[in-house]
Amino acid sequence: MANSPQSKKRARQNETRFAVNKARRSRIRTYLRKVEEAIASGDQGAAQTAFKAAQPELMRGVTKGVFHKNTAARKLSRLSSRIKAMA
Template structure:
């Protein structure tokens, strides 16, 4: 355990930042899960609405430093392809 005042402060700061990062990461994972469930159901309007919310959550997580920018871009690209595939499948 830390003994110096500065290291005690650092430990407190780390706990707070860890809690914030965990909450942000949990929000992103939950949003991704909801989108995947909507895709599985096949409701196009629900998919489009959830896709907007998921992309927003991913972008916010990049701004906050929870996810790397390229990671979020990869998620968005793959999810967009799945959303498009469902839309094309419904019209065909």
Template sequence: MPNTESAKKRLRQNEKLRIQNRSLRSRLRSQLRRVHEAVKAGDHAAAQTEFRTAAKRLDQAASKNLIHKNAAARSKSRLNKMVKSVAG
């Protein structure tokens, strides 16, 4: 248990951030799953729409240091490749 006031405050802040990060990470993973499902179903239009949202969520997660910016770029690249393979 924290003893100082600043340590107590830091504990409160960490708990709040942990809950926020968990929520954002969950939203991100759900969106990525939607893209994968659309690609698997062969629905190009739906995959394209879901990819746009997923790219936005990946960028938001990277900007908040939830994931590394290169990891976000790599994920977007791979998703885009999958979405384009459905069209062909």
């Protein structure tokens, strides 16, 4: 339990940061799910459009420290190769 004023402030900051990061993670997952659904439907055009919308969102997550750089690169690479394979 936080006792000192500094530790109480840190606890408040952590709660705020957790909420922001949770919202960011959720938003990114939604974009990725849209790409997955477009791939599953077999529509390459829709998949490509969804992928182009998801790409900057995922990289923004990297910038903000929600995801590791390599994790984002791996996800984008795998999605991209699956979209190319649809052709």
